[in-house]
Amino acid sequence: MRRRTGVAIAGTAALAWGEWLNWRWSRALVGNSGGAAEAVVVLGYRNPQATANFINRWRVRAGIRSVAADSARVTRVIFSGGATSSGAAEAQLMADYAKSVLAFDGTVLLEDQSGTTWENITNVIPLIEDVDRIKIVSQPAHALKARAYLRRQRPDLAERLVRADDYRPGEWMIAKPLLALHGLWTLRGLKGDERKTSL
Known part of the structure; x- marks a missing residue:
């Protein structure tokens, strides 16, 4: 009985820790910039098949739900990611999913040359220079890394x-402890001021 209780407590603690870290990362390096024109940048994930994989499909859905209802007409969704082994760019696969499966009919731009997160940011800069608000969509740790790179x-x-x-309580709950561990490794190169949380 004690063993089961200990396992249950440890499991609950791991879930809570993963949830907290992802929540925290989703609020780092963001502000409250106003204005109507916004860009939602959706970062691709390696995609060897000819259609968007599970992770890219989730990122597309998170990107579309990130479009502010009151500024949908002046929002551009930018899919960013270069060619994969299938020959198709991640950006194109995500855009195809957004349009054909999710019936998204808003403004879509493609950045289909990047192969790393640093390149994602470098290559989308010309597409976001004239907007008032910028949202970067991915799993919270990866999105934070991209925001730090833009900074x-x-x-x-x-x-x-x-x-x-791209963060909702309970979403990806079982996977969040693993995502948190991976995120800690991914973010190891960030400086202290690049992890600053905005509440």
Whole structure:
């Protein structure tokens, strides 16, 4: 009985820890920039098949739900990711999923040359320079890394970063402890001020 109780407590603690870290990362390096024009940048994940994989499909859904209802007409959704082994760019696969499966009919732009997160940010900069608000969509740790990269490359644009809807309590709950562990490894190169949380 004690063993079962201990396992249950440990499992609950791991879930709570994963939830908390992902919540925290989703609120780091974002502000409350106003204005109507916004860009939602959806980062691709390696995709060897000819259609969007599970992770990219989730990122597309999170990107579309990140479009503010009151600014849908002036929002551009930018799918970012280069070619994979299938020959199709991650950006194109995500855009195809958004349009054909989710029936998204908003403004879509493609950045289909990048192979790393740093390149994602470098290559989308020309597409986001004229907007008032910028949302970067991915799993919370990866999105934070991308926001930190934008801050390094273009601090003026980083001031326009706002929260995306890529964190929801309970979503990915079972996987969140593993995502948290992976996130800690992924974010090991960030400086202390690049982890600053905005509540």
